[in-house]
Amino acid sequence: MRPKELKLWTTGVAHLLDLPAGHARLAGLCHWLQHVCPVDHFVLFVYEGNHRPLALFDTFSADKRGVYVDDYQCGPYLLDPFYLACTRGQAPGLWRLRQFAPDHFYLGEYYLTYYQQTGLAEEVAFFVDLGDGAIAVLSLMRSTASCAFSRDEMQLIECAQAVVEQVINEAWRLRQIQQPRPAQDLDFKIREVFDQFGAHILTGREQEIVQLLLRGHSSASVAEQLSISPGTVKIHRKNIYAKLGIGSQSELLGLFIRDLTGQDLVIDA
Helix, strand or coil: CCHHHHHHHHHHHHHHHHCCCCHHHHHHHHHHHHHHCCCCEEEEEEEECCCCCEEEEECCCHHHHHHHHHHHHCCHHHHCHHHHHHHCCCCCEEEEHHHCCCCCHHHCHHHHHCHHHHCEEEEEEEEEEEECCEEEEEEEEEECCCCCCCHHHHHHHHCCHHHHHHHHHHHHHHHHHHCCCCCCCCHHHHHHHHHHCCCCCCCHHHHHHHHHHHCCCCHHHHHHHHCCCHHHHHHHHHHHHHHHCCCCHHHHHHHHHHHHHCCCCCCCC
């Protein structure tokens, strides 16, 4: 980093930390990161247990927020590689979405029915451990009109991890004081629908396979995840489709979405 760039970097951090903790400092953080490299959108989700993801901050216009936040919170997050990485206790750091995506991500139903609507070319994110099982994910998004993040850009952004962690932790502590989350609420119903999908007719193993298929895994990937042969997976898929009265993976997702919408879930803003 050249002296002039270093001066802008440190001056930016000083200005950022002068802002009030919470929304103002999160906005300042995103503005500062924009000077590091171009980013089209930012969104900060907190994943905590079985709660619906909490959108702590974003830079979307009102119309885009409907897709990126509101629609996402109503169920698609259960299939999101970033969310799934959090459920596995992913270590803090800067990660690309494609590092966690299953082998058929761009052919899977999560991508085809939801993610492609976002028009994103690439998404990278800071993972921040908030303690007590909560993980914050600050996503940096580039649209299809932009190029992917280069290796040099990733290395430069990664240098901001300590600042990102401090700002997000402060914002989370403030949020907990001002608006504590209930121990259990309607968020649990969304996860319950996913966990119990097909339970009335499918075996436990078939349910495991269905969940992996919904998340975008191919038969080969399902076999690897469950340590069974691809041939066994194909037999299970045939039996699953027959039991559910469907003939394709897209119809499988359609059933899941109907299960969600049939629960009369009321999602608060």
